[in-house]
Amino acid sequence: MDLHELTDFIMEKGKNRFPDPDAVAKAIQKAARSSYRLPKTMNDSVNQVLSISITSMKALESQIKEFDKAIKAQMELLPNVLISIPGIGPVYSAGIMAEIGEIDRFNSQAALAKYAGLAWKQHQSGGFEAEVTRLIPSGNRFLKYYLCEAAFSLVRCDKEYSDFYHLKYKEVNRCQHKRALTLTARKFMRLVFRLLKDNRLYCPAK
Template sequence: MQGLNPEEYTVLNSIPGIGKVYSAGILAEIGSVKAFQNANSLAKYCGIIWNDNDSGDFEAEDKRMSKAGNSYLRYYIIEATGSVIRHCPEYERFYQKKYAETRNHQHKRALALTSRKFIRLLYGLLDKSQLYSPEK
């Protein structure tokens, strides 16, 4: 078994709110980000996607999150997102916006949508081996 890549570990630790435990857990469950074609495939692997609940012309508003995927990685991603929301104003604004837009299950839905945004950041940084730099 191969150990953690120190470069990827450093990249994750550059994100505000992500500490040693979240970095190690995420990297241990992902393996190599190169195994994924894009951020959507990583999100699908995490199980942070929604099942379609549609039939004919009916389109459901309240869709359930898929429970397929790596439950340990889903746990680390969602917990890390909560920490990033507390430490990064951009993510806090995004969370608040999604919270206000949602009628049912506001916290869970807003946290899941913010987790998808976090996965896109994670994939982009790891794919390019780039340190996090906040938006201005």
């Protein structure tokens, strides 16, 4: 299929999870052009290995679904304001709440951001301040993971966060997705802090 058709196929089957489906389509076409047919003696062995791998993946997917059901059942017994956010289901909300613990431990969203590793180093000298800074190396990497994954899910479900992500994506020419996702996760973290602190449901901006 041509590039446009392949890109549409990837977007549909990937459920818009790929940040740059056009680049994925080009990579697949390149791999297809450089591939070659295996000899019969190797073909059966390769097919068997692939079959075993696919069976293992399906078994893992089945286990993940069972764990998701168990997490959902447990979360239904707890007060959970984060479930009101579009795209944030019981698994993401459970991970975030478990890693944060008691929200009253943090007196500000900045303190929570530092705990999650979503804070930036300050590079400045006198009146100069660097335009490009890196995230602090410390922080709870599990909380950071859940915030980033949940933020990307929110990008697909909420216009405000979708617009914010794509705005940040277009601001630079390199590391676009990583930068945009990190900044979106930082924005999302402020929302999480406020909802948990006030114990209220999410109300999207009109």
